[in-house]
Structure formats: C-alpha cells, structure tokens
Amino acid sequence: MADTIFGSGTGPWVCPNDRQLALRAKLQTGWSVHTFQTEKQRKMQALSPQELEVILEVIRKAEKLDVVEQQRIGRLVERLENMRKNAMGNGLSQCLLCSELLGLLGSTSVFCQDCKKKVCTKCGIETFGAQKRPLWLCKICSEQREVWKRSGAWFYKGLPKYITPLKSSSRAGEVPSQPWQSEAAVLEAGTALGTLDFSLLYDQENNALHCTINKAKGLKPMDHNGLADPYVKLHLLPGASKANKLRTKTLRNTLNPTWNETLTYYGITDEDMIRKTLRISVCDEDKFRHNEFIGETRIPLKKLKPNQTKNFSICLEKQLPVSGRASSPRLGAFPPQIDKTEDKSLEERGRILISLKYSSQKQGLLVGIIRCAHLAAMDANGYSDPYVKTYLKPDEDKKSKHKTAVKKKTLNPEFNEEFCYEIKHGDLAKKTLEVTVWDYDIGKSNDFIGGVVLGINAKGERLKHWFDCLKNKDKKIERWHTLTNELPGAVLSD
Structure with missing residues (x-):
C-alpha cells in the first residue's frame, strides 16, 4: 500500500501504510512523524543566535542594496525633472529648452520625434530609429529614454520604486518605515558630495x-x-x-x-x-x-x-x-x-601693473606695461580685446604715444612690453604719464576701459610711485594701480 500525501504545500504530512502503523502502535510513538515530537526534538530544530544573526545580516545587506539602487534611479529622475523645470521656451516659435527664437529671423529648428516640440540644433540630439532612419530628439526626451533604459523601466513597463535625493518618500508616495532610509538621505546631503x-x-x-x-x-x-x-x-x-x-x-x-x-x-x-x-x-x-x-x-x-x-x-x-x-x-x-x-x-574697471625706471645709460624713462587684471568686459561675449596706450605729457609734438599689442578675448591680459621716453631726469618732475586701457573693435570706435595718471599732481599710490622713480635712478619699481573710468583729457581712441 503506497503512502498517501495530504495537506497543503506549507505543511505536508504522509499517511503511512498498514505495516508502519502496526509498528508505531507497538512502540507507542503515534501514527505520524510530523505530529508526535518530544520537547527535546522541538528544541533541537530551533536556530542558534549566530545563525539568526547571519540570516538577518543577509537580509539587511539585500535591503541596503535595494536602497542604493532606488537612490541611483532617484538621481536619474531628479536630473530629468530639473531639465523639465528649466525649459524656458514654448516649443513653437521658440526653442523648448533655451527659448531662442526660431524661424527665418532666428536659429534653425528641428522637430522632436517624441514630444513633437521644436528645438534649436544646439538643444537637439540627432540619433537613429529602429529602422536606422535618422531622427531628432530634444535633450529632455533623450534624457527620458536614457532614464527608462538605465532604470529598467522598459522591462517593468514603468519606473520602479525610487528615492529622490534629500527625500525619503518613494514614487508611490509611501513613507519608508526603515530608519536607514532617512539616514541615507542625510548622507546624500552631506559627505556624499x-x-x-x-x-x-x-x-x-x-x-x-x-x-x-x-x-x-x-x-x-x-x-x-x-x-x-x-x-x-x-x-x-x-x-x-x-x-x-x-x-x-x-x-x-x-x-x-x-x-x-x-x-x-x-x-x-x-x-x-x-x-x-x-x-x-x-x-x-x-x-x-x-x-x-x-x-x-x-x-x-x-x-x-x-x-x-x-x-x-x-x-x-x-x-x-x-x-x-x-x-x-x-x-x-x-x-x-x-x-x-x-x-x-x-563699477570697478580693473587694475594694471606698471613698472617705472629712469635709465642713466639710455637717458630716458622706461615704462613697462606688465599685465592687467579684472578688466571690465566690453564685448557681448563677456570679454574684451584689450591693449594699452601711454602718453608722456605735455607732448607738444604728439610723438610720445606708445601702444601695446592687442590681446584677444581676455580680461586678464599679460603684455610684458616696455617703452622708452628719451628725457632728462630733471625734466621728469614737469611731466605726467597717462596710461589708458582700450578694447579693440573692428569697424567702430574702440571702447575706453579705464585709465590712470602718474605724476606730481597725482595722489596716493600714483604719486608715491612717480616720486620713488624720480628718487631712485636705475631701479625698476613695480606697482599695481586701479583703473578709473574717467577718460584723461585729450586722449581719444584710435
């Protein structure tokens, strides 16, 4: 007689055959091995604390890995949402992302295959479809495709559970009951950067x-x-x-x-x-x-x-x-x-580093234009194309003008150029040195950035620099000077 299995999958029990039942009756052990167990047998089946700790540790590690994965997906989602929030255009006459004007008077537009909005070519990405045909996507839709690919949403037919940075709530609006989820959010706000x-x-x-x-x-x-x-x-x-x-x-x-x-x-x-x-x-x-x-x-x-x-x-x-x-x-x-x-x-126009030296050998004043720093931006691109002009006045013959080379697209130019004015040392006290900085433009007048005047009529550091030069022959003296936005008299752009 074959054994018969009864019960559910969680607690199956076996009905023994007649021979087994007869033997169990003689031994008085009951008819089922699952229902008659001594207290000692039940205690022997209990897990030890060490075994329980190992099992709990495995569970905790699995939960932490789930949290890390949810946070990774949350960062992808947050990045996508930020891109959507920063979209400034209407997607029709303007670029959806940067709001640049499109059409005949504006930039070239492309049509996003997913959202059906217009964007400029800078905010669009050219890719290929399933049939290897070229198509355009806006950066938002391209990012959305990337999120679906990297989060596994394409497999689950929807975004899996995620945790956004600095938030402990998930996509489904559930408040996590585990304390380590809020700790992870705190970690994200601190050393995680x-x-x-x-x-x-x-x-x-x-x-x-x-x-x-x-x-x-x-x-x-x-x-x-x-x-x-x-x-x-x-x-x-x-x-x-x-x-x-x-x-x-x-x-x-x-x-x-x-x-x-x-x-x-x-x-x-x-x-x-x-x-x-x-x-x-x-x-x-x-x-x-x-x-x-x-x-x-x-x-x-x-x-x-x-x-x-x-x-x-x-x-x-x-x-x-x-x-x-x-x-x-x-x-x-x-x-x-x-x-x-x-x-x-x-209001600051910038600063200029000037060196002065009276050379006994050359019988003249050596003016060094070393560099400028923090110049005011004069061009639409946020930069300038600066150069420096120097005059030693009064200049009756108008031969004292010197000019440096033009440095393109910079607000911190380095010139390292030196000009020599042949003049007797005793005449320097009657002279004034005008130094002006200009922005070079093509097709229109050059823009004045700032200037500085050194001489006996100057004040503060400008006067001290000039006086130290007169007092110390054959010694180069370098000083920084702040440019002012006042154009020195009779100085015009060329």
Whole structure:
C-alpha cells in the first residue's frame, strides 16, 4: 500500500501504510512523524543566535542594496525633472529648452520625434530609429529614454520604486518605515558630495593670491556611467565679471580627481583680502548639455595671513538656493552681505601693473606695461580685446604715444612690453604719464576701459610711485594701480 500525501504545500504530512502503523502502535510513538515530537526534538530544530544573526545580516545587506539602487534611479529622475523645470521656451516659435527664437529671423529648428516640440540644433540630439532612419530628439526626451533604459523601466513597463535625493518618500508616495532610509538621505546631503583638498597663499609683495587645487575625493556621480568629468571653478565675491573667474582643466571619468594645479589672481590688495570671499565650485563638464554643479565651499580671504600658505580639506556643500530668475544664474545664490556690495564691484574697471625706471645709460624713462587684471568686459561675449596706450605729457609734438599689442578675448591680459621716453631726469618732475586701457573693435570706435595718471599732481599710490622713480635712478619699481573710468583729457581712441 503506497503512502498517501495530504495537506497543503506549507505543511505536508504522509499517511503511512498498514505495516508502519502496526509498528508505531507497538512502540507507542503515534501514527505520524510530523505530529508526535518530544520537547527535546522541538528544541533541537530551533536556530542558534549566530545563525539568526547571519540570516538577518543577509537580509539587511539585500535591503541596503535595494536602497542604493532606488537612490541611483532617484538621481536619474531628479536630473530629468530639473531639465523639465528649466525649459524656458514654448516649443513653437521658440526653442523648448533655451527659448531662442526660431524661424527665418532666428536659429534653425528641428522637430522632436517624441514630444513633437521644436528645438534649436544646439538643444537637439540627432540619433537613429529602429529602422536606422535618422531622427531628432530634444535633450529632455533623450534624457527620458536614457532614464527608462538605465532604470529598467522598459522591462517593468514603468519606473520602479525610487528615492529622490534629500527625500525619503518613494514614487508611490509611501513613507519608508526603515530608519536607514532617512539616514541615507542625510548622507546624500552631506559627505556624499565629496571633499576637496586645496591651499591658499597671499603673496603680499606681488599682490597675488595663489590657489592650488590638489585633489577631490568621493565626488557625487553625475554621468550615466556612475562617474563624472570634474573641474574646479574659482570666483572672487563680490564680483560679477568673468575676470574674477578662473578654472582648472577637466579630468575625465573619475570621482577622485587629482589636479595639482595652481590658479593665480593678480592685482589683489590688502583691502581685497579684508572684504572679498573666494568661492570654490566643483562642476561636471558635459559636452552635450549645460555643465552641472556638484558642490562648493567659500573661504573669506580675511582668514589668510600674508605670505603664509594655508591648507584646507573641506566637505563640499550644496549650492545656496536661487531666488527667482536673474540675468546671472548665480546672482541670487550670494548671501545678503555679498549682494549689498555687488554694485560697488560692478563699477570697478580693473587694475594694471606698471613698472617705472629712469635709465642713466639710455637717458630716458622706461615704462613697462606688465599685465592687467579684472578688466571690465566690453564685448557681448563677456570679454574684451584689450591693449594699452601711454602718453608722456605735455607732448607738444604728439610723438610720445606708445601702444601695446592687442590681446584677444581676455580680461586678464599679460603684455610684458616696455617703452622708452628719451628725457632728462630733471625734466621728469614737469611731466605726467597717462596710461589708458582700450578694447579693440573692428569697424567702430574702440571702447575706453579705464585709465590712470602718474605724476606730481597725482595722489596716493600714483604719486608715491612717480616720486620713488624720480628718487631712485636705475631701479625698476613695480606697482599695481586701479583703473578709473574717467577718460584723461585729450586722449581719444584710435
């Protein structure tokens, strides 16, 4: 007689045959091995605490892996949502993304295959369809396809569960009950952005601020491959000019970049060290989209001591919230105390480093135009094409004009040119040196950027520089001077 199996899959039991039943009756052990067990047998089947801990550890690891995956998908979704929020056009007469005018009087437009909106060629991506036919997608739809591919949504026919950065709620609106989900969100807001190692040195004698960017660690992944293309950007605050911005080279496909690169601000005064702040931003370079912000830190320059290198290792912070749209995308991100002085910085025309030396051998005044710093931008591209002119006045014969070469598209030009004015040392006290900086334009008048006048009628550092030159023959004396927006008399653009 064959055994018969009864019960569900969770608790099956076997009905023994007659021979087994007879034997069990004699032994008085019951008719089923599953229903009659001694207390000792039941205790022997219980798991030990070590075994339970191993099982719980496996479960915890699996849950943490799920959270990491949900956070990865959440970052993809957040990036896509940010692109949608930043879309500025109507997709008809304007580019959907950048709002650039389209049509005969504007840029060339292309038609997005997915959203059926118009974009300019800069905001569109050309790809191929299923039948290898070329088609255009806007960057938003291209990003949406990428999200579906990398999140597995194409397989699940919808986005799987995800956790957006700084939020513990999931796509379905559920509040996670696990405490480690909120801890992960806190981690995302802090050290998950990475750390930056750098050093600062204020060279008081040469009026230079040297910023050495060493390396970064554990940067936030920004690209689809889980890596980033980071670079570091420096910005002196307050100041809205591109002349205040410096940047390192870009390192590809890394979250732990090592730059070992020194960036230098020239023409920095003691006053700047008291009132200015250095903003250091780490960004991800994107060839096809706008560069993305990773994290930043800000160092008040008054913390530095002259001629002493100070090393920093700082956790990057999130960008301060931007209030409203401004002409500059970062204008609203500055603290209130910086905004109050912004107007004063916008009036600055820049600075120039001039050397003076009376040469006994050449019987003349040697005027060196070394470099300029933080010049005002005069062109539409945010830069200038600067050059410098010098006059030694009074100049009855109008032969004292000298001019440097033009430096293209820069606000921090380096000239290193020297001019000689043949003049007796005793006559210098009656002369005035006019130095003007201009922006070179083709087809129209050159724009005046700023100027400075050195002579016995000058004041402050300008007078001191001229007096030191007269007093110290055959000694080169270099000084930085602030350019003013007042055009010296009788100086015209050429």
